[in-house]
Amino acid sequence: MKKTLSVLGLVICELLFSQDIAFSKLYGYGDPVNYYLGSYPVTGSAGLDINWYGGVRLRTFAGVGFQLLGNGNVGIGTDAPAYKLDVVGNAQFQDIISGGANSWIFHTPDDGRKTIHLSPKNVANNDWDWGKGLIINGENGNALIHGKFEAKEVKVTLTPTADFVFENEYHLPKLEDVEKHIKEKKHLPEIASAKVMEKDGVNIGEFQIKLLQKIEELTLYSIEQNKQIKKLQEENKTLKYQSEKISKLEKQIEQIISEKNN
Numbered sequence: 001m002k003k004t005l006s007v008l009g010l011v012i013c014e015l016l017f018s019q020d021i022a023f024s025k026l027y028g029y030g031d032p033v034n035y036y037l038g039s040y041p042v043t044g045s046a047g048l049d050i051n052w053y054g055g056v057r058l059r060t061f062a063g064v065g066f067q068l069l070g071n072g073n074v075g076i077g078t079d080a081p082a083y084k085l086d087v088v089g090n091a092q093f094q095d096i097i098s099g100g101a102n103s104w105i106f107h108t109p110d111d112g113r114k115t116i117h118l119s120p121k122n123v124a125n126n127d128w129d130w131g132k133g134l135i136i137n138g139e140n141g142n143a144l145i146h147g148k149f150e151a152k153e154v155k156v157t158l159t160p161t162a163d164f165v166f167e168n169e170y171h172l173p174k175l176e177d178v179e180k181h182i183k184e185k186k187h188l189p190e191i192a193s194a195k196v197m198e199k200d201g202v203n204i205g206e207f208q209i210k211l212l213q214k215i216e217e218l219t220l221y222s223i224e225q226n227k228q229i230k231k232l233q234e235e236n237k238t239l240k241y242q243s244e245k246i247s248k249l250e251k252q253i254e255q256i257i258s259e260k261n262n
Contacts, residue, residue, distance in 0.1 A: 026038070031053075034051065035051070055067065065077070076088070076089070077089045093106075093108075094108055095107050095108070103121040104119065104120050105121075106118055116136045116138065117130065132147060156204055162212040162213035162216055165213055165217055165220065166220075172220055
């Protein structure tokens with residue numbers, strides 16, 4: 001076996017460093033079907049065809065550089081690739097394209113933009129549908145998605161919250177002023193109008209805090225109204241008691257007058 005490989009190595013060296021040595025196929029192990037180096041036709045030229053049943057390994061002084069296993073797995077930096085492409089170390093790509101009918105492209109533009117684009121294939125024109133993709137800006141971390149966003153949970157971290165409404169020094173707007181603002185502006189105080197939202201969009205975190213602020217203000221209004229209702233109820237009880245007492249006295253007076261007249 002070693003002798004066969006040595007001879008094969010010498011022949012390969014001769015092919016690399018000699019000129020005009022034609023060959024159709026070199027094979028080892030006495031097996032021209034499963035172990036050979038040959039060529040395959042390419043338009044206008046020819047390609048190098050390596051068929052080695054157990055796999056192919058290329059080494060450098062640092063160890064394994066490239067490994068092709070018999071099952072078709074390819075490894076770079078590893079001699080035991082577990083996937084069709086298994087890279088141990090860093091890899092650099094400009095575009096990564098998924099295969100199949102449902103094809104997507106992972107694209108990093110080479111025009112100065114520091115962005116990452118993830119877009120689907122447009123079957124109609126066989127091009128990438130950039131208007132339906134996801135864009136991540138590497139400079140500010142912003143993300144842009146065209147279309148609807150759906151998630152089971154969204155967490156927004158933003159401070160401060162709206163609990164300042166419950167502080168003693170907070171100035172709760174008078175309902176009369178709120179009513180006046182609504183009549184004039186057609187929207188709540190400190191909340192953007194519908195036209196502004198349509199033009200500039202809505203910051204979800206800030207908008208949620210503003211809504212919470214309005215809910216907390218509404219809670220304070222409700223608490224105050226509840227106090228007023230209870231006070232009126234107590235006053236109504238007092239008035240009712242006094243009314244009943246007066247009615248009783250009036251009946252007593254009428255009875256006394258009636259008895260005197262008789």
